[in-house]
Amino acid sequence: MLEIFDIYLLEAVINGILLGGVLALLALGLNLIFGVIDVTWICYAELVMIGMYGMYYMVQYFGMSYYAAAPIAILLVAALGALLHFLVIAPLLDAAPINQLLATGGVLFVLQSFATVAFGIDFRNLGIRLPILAMGDMHFSYSRLLAFGAALVGMIAVYIFMTRTFTGTAIRAISQDRQIMALMGVDTKKIYIYTSALGGALAGLAACLLVLQYDVHPFVGLSFGPITFLICVLGGLGNFVGGFVAAFLFAEIISLGGLFSDLEWGYVLAFAFFILMMFIRPAGLLARRS
Amino acid sequence: MLELKSVDAGYGSFHALFGVSLDVKAGEAVGVIGPNGAGKTTLMRVISGLIRPTKGSIAMQGTDVLKTPAHKIVELGIAHVPENRRLFPRLTVEDNLKMGAFMPAARAKFAQRLEFVFDLFPRMKERRNQMAGTMSGGEQQMCAIGRALMSDPKLLLLDEPSAGLAPVVVQQVFELVKRIRSGGLTVLIVEQNVQQVLQVVDRAYLLEAGSIRASGSAEAMLKDDSIRQAYLGV
Numbered sequence: 001m002l003e004i005f006d007i008y009l010l011e012a013v014i015n016g017i018l019l020g021g022v023l024a025l026l027a028l029g030l031n032l033i034f035g036v037i038d039v040t041w042i043c044y045a046e047l048v049m050i051g052m053y054g055m056y057y058m059v060q061y062f063g064m065s066y067y068a069a070a071p072i073a074i075l076l077v078a079a080l081g082a083l084l085h086f087l088v089i090a091p092l093l094d095a096a097p098i099n100q101l102l103a104t105g106g107v108l109f110v111l112q113s114f115a116t117v118a119f120g121i122d123f124r125n126l127g128i129r130l131p132i133l134a135m136g137d138m139h140f141s142y143s144r145l146l147a148f149g150a151a152l153v154g155m156i157a158v159y160i161f162m163t164r165t166f167t168g169t170a171i172r173a174i175s176q177d178r179q180i181m182a183l184m185g186v187d188t189k190k191i192y193i194y195t196s197a198l199g200g201a202l203a204g205l206a207a208c209l210l211v212l213q214y215d216v217h218p219f220v221g222l223s224f225g226p227i228t229f230l231i232c233v234l235g236g237l238g239n240f241v242g243g244f245v246a247a248f249l250f251a252e253i254i255s256l257g258g259l260f261s262d263l264e265w266g267y268v269l270a271f272a273f274f275i276l277m278m279f280i281r282p283a284g285l286l287a288r289r290s
Numbered sequence: 291m292l293e294l295k296s297v298d299a300g301y302g303s304f305h306a307l308f309g310v311s312l313d314v315k316a317g318e319a320v321g322v323i324g325p326n327g328a329g330k331t332t333l334m335r336v337i338s339g340l341i342r343p344t345k346g347s348i349a350m351q352g353t354d355v356l357k358t359p360a361h362k363i364v365e366l367g368i369a370h371v372p373e374n375r376r377l378f379p380r381l382t383v384e385d386n387l388k389m390g391a392f393m394p395a396a397r398a399k400f401a402q403r404l405e406f407v408f409d410l411f412p413r414m415k416e417r418r419n420q421m422a423g424t425m426s427g428g429e430q431q432m433c434a435i436g437r438a439l440m441s442d443p444k445l446l447l448l449d450e451p452s453a454g455l456a457p458v459v460v461q462q463v464f465e466l467v468k469r470i471r472s473g474g475l476t477v478l479i480v481e482q483n484v485q486q487v488l489q490v491v492d493r494a495y496l497l498e499a500g501s502i503r504a505s506g507s508a509e510a511m512l513k514d515d516s517i518r519q520a521y522l523g524v
Contacts, residue, residue, distance in 0.1 A: 166392055169385050176378045182360035183338055183370045185393035185441065 008259060011138045016255030017248065018140070021148035022209055024247035026228040028155055028240060029202035035238030036175045036195045039089050039100050043108035045225030047084075047200060049115060051077040051207025052216040056124050066128060074204035081200020082193050090192070108221070115218035123215040130212065147209035154205045155244075158198070171195050175238065227267075230274050236284025246285055250274075291316045291476055292337070292368075292445055297346030299329075299336045306332040307343070308500045314445065319467070319477040321491035321508070323484045323521065329500040330480040331373050334449045337478075338370035339363040350445070365393050367444030371451065375434040379423025383414055383433055386422045390440030399442070407436040410469070428459035435466065446470065448479040452486065464490050484521040488512050 030044050041047075051073050058069035088107055092100050130142035162168035170186050171194070181188045206224075214220060231250050235242030250270050257266030277285070296309040306329040314320045322330055335341045337348060339360035348355040350366045358366060369390075377386050387407060391400045408415040411432045417425060422433055431451055438446060448467065452460040460483065467490050471477055481487035488494060488508045496504040496517065504514065511517055 166388065166397055169381070169388050170392060172385070173378045173381055173389050176380055177376055179340070180372055180376045182340060183364065183372065184389045184437075185361050185364040185396075186389075187359075187361045 007137050009256075011140075012255045012259040013252065014138070014140065015144065016252035018144040018148040018251075019255060020248035020251030021151040022206060023228065023231055023251050024244050025151040025154055025202055025209075026206050026224060027231045027235065027243035027247045028158060029199045029206070030228055030232050031235070031238055031240055031243045032158075032171075032195060032202070033199045034232065035240070036171055037085070037089065037093075037192055038175075039093075039097075040104065040229075040237070041084070041199070042101060042104040042225075042229075043084075043111060043221075044199075044203060045221035045223075045228060046108050046111035047077050047080055047203040048207045048210065048224060049216070049218065049221040050080060050111060051204045052211040052214075052220060053115060053119055053124075055208055055211045056126055056216050059126055059128070060124070066126075070208040073208055074201050077204030077207060078197040078201035081203065082197040084200070085193055085196035089196070090189070108225075112218050112221070119216075119218065121218060123217045125215050126211050128212060141213070143209075143212035147212065150205065150209055154202065158202070161198075167191070167194060171198075227270070230271070234274055234277055234285055236286055239284060239286055242284050242286035249285075291318075291351055292478065293347075293349045294337070295347045297333075297336060297343045297348065299332055299341060299343040301332075301341070306500055307336065309346070310497070310500070310502055311346075312495055312502065312505075314476060314478050316444075316476055317474060318493065319471050319479065319491040321487045321494035322478070322480045322497050323482070323487060323494055323511075323517075324497035325521075326482065328497045330497055331449055332500075333497065334370060334372075334447050334478075334480055337447060338368055340370075364441050364443070365395065368447065369438035369441050369443035369445070370447040371434050371438045371449060373449040374453065375430050377422040377430055377434055377437070380421055382419050383422055383425070384418040386433055386437050387414070387440050390437035393441060396441045400440075403440045403442060407439055410439070410466075411436055426459075427455050428462060431455065431459075431463055432466070435470070439470075443475070445476045445478065448477065450480060450482065452481060452483045460486065484517070 030041060033039060033041050054073040054076050055069055058064045058072060059066060084107065088103050089100065092103055130146070133140045133142055133145065162172055170191050174181055174188060174191055178188060210224070214223065227250065231246045232243050234250070235244070235246035253270040253273055254266035257269035292314040294310055294312045296311055297307055298305070298309060299307040310333060322333060324330055332341065336343050337355070339355065339358070342356065350368060353366055355363060355366065378389065387404060391397055391403055396403060413429060414433060414436055417429065422430060425433065451463050451467070455463065464486050467477065467479065471490070479487060479491060488511055491508050493507055494505065494511045495502050504517070
């Protein structure tokens with residue numbers, strides 16, 4: 001009896017890690033935008049939703065293979081991110097934060113309504129069933145393993161870009177002192193567009209991975225949006241490492257909480273943990289000491 | 291090399307500069323001295339494009355600086371070491387230097403420029419992987435000057451390089467300015483530390499309440515009675 005329970009526990013821990021990878025990817029995208037541009041994209045998960053629809057139509061309607069469609073979906077959402085910055089954020093850069101928040105909140109509803117009108121409210125499925133991997137008595141879905149692996153590769157690629165390239169270094173620098181960037185010969189407007197496209201590309205990658213596990217519908221963003229936002233706040237908004245740690249912490253709470261009862265209880269525990277932590281460490285887990 | 295003609299500038303309704311005319315010739319070191327709030331930092335910011343004048347003209351080797359976008363001014367050969375250094379505190383020393391070489395022409399010879407700056411400041415080489423914000427004030431000033439030199443400028447703007455540094459370190463900073471000069475670089479330096487700055491520059495301007503009140507060779511300025519009384523305390 002105990003042995004079987006141990007196996008379930010181990011399975012839940014590993015599934016938590018797998019879930020954490022995708023959540024960390026989402027949190028990285030949102031943190032990137034917040035850390036660099038100082039704006040919160042409330043509509044971040046809706047970009048993921050659009051990317052999932054993109055994948056659905058490319059695979060189901062145009063008969064493209066999953067691996068051919070994925071790069072296109074990533075580019076599509078990257079372009080959408082750049083467009084969001086250009087049309088909505090750039091004109092509001094000097095506006096009060098509440099106005100920026102309301103504007104991206106407005107985009108959330110626009111995208112949801114657009115998806116409802118354009119795609120209908122049906123739940124759509126990619127129609128790809130990946131096998132289940134059996135390891136001893138444990139079972140892991142191949143789609144989760146793929147999602148974890150790809151999320152990890154995506155995050156490592158971002159890390160290399162941010163640390164090795166001039167543009168990546170400028171993205172990190174801009175969040176520390178944006179007034180003097182012109183003295184470095186940096187066009188901040190351009191860097192903001194690049195950053196928004198990168199944030200969009202991460203949402204696009206997440207869309208490619210999530211569409212393997214979840215059906216697409218206009219409100220699917222609600223399944224990832226709030227939790228991504230909470231992870232970012234828990235890790236300290238704009239803090240990349242904090243977001244990474246918080247994503248795995250959250251994922252484990254959800255996964256282990258789900259083990260003891262329903263998966264929904266896992267979410268309840270995670271949110272309760274969040275509220276508790278907001279009392280203990282309101283500035284985030286890895287808050288910088290001032 | 292650099293020529294300002296009757297430049298007016300300010301922040302909103304606050305006027306900081308009134309009809310400032312000034313020129314710097316190639317190979318010269320020129321100082322701008324004056325009390326706190328005289329508009330010295332504004333003058334620097336106007337030259338590097340951080341703020342735009344309301345009147346007047348600025349030319350760098352014949353190019354109209356006012357028609358050049360702020361982030362392209364560094365490509366004209368103007369590098370600005372801002373007041374209070376303004377390093378990126380949570381970037382390593384090397385990444386700070388990398389930012390100084392962001393423009394395409396400097397990027398192409400990044401390795402060469404890095405070697406040049408490391409030769410000039412061996413301390414920066416030792417600390418290349420340290421966060422810039424964790425260094426001492428003097429080291430941060432070296433890093434800030436190094437960052438500006440990464441773009442291989444023709445004209446170096448130094449805004450109060452001695453501010454907030456211990457006297458011994460101030461001495462080192464001015465020694466350094468001398469060394470940079472001897473390499474052929476043109477320097478425009480703004481300072482409150484009048485005694486020291488007049489030792490390293492060829493000429494100087496006195497800026498008071500936003501206007502140029504006097505100008506002349508460094509020796510003449512050192513001997514001028516009103517300057518001695520107001521700024522040298524003798």
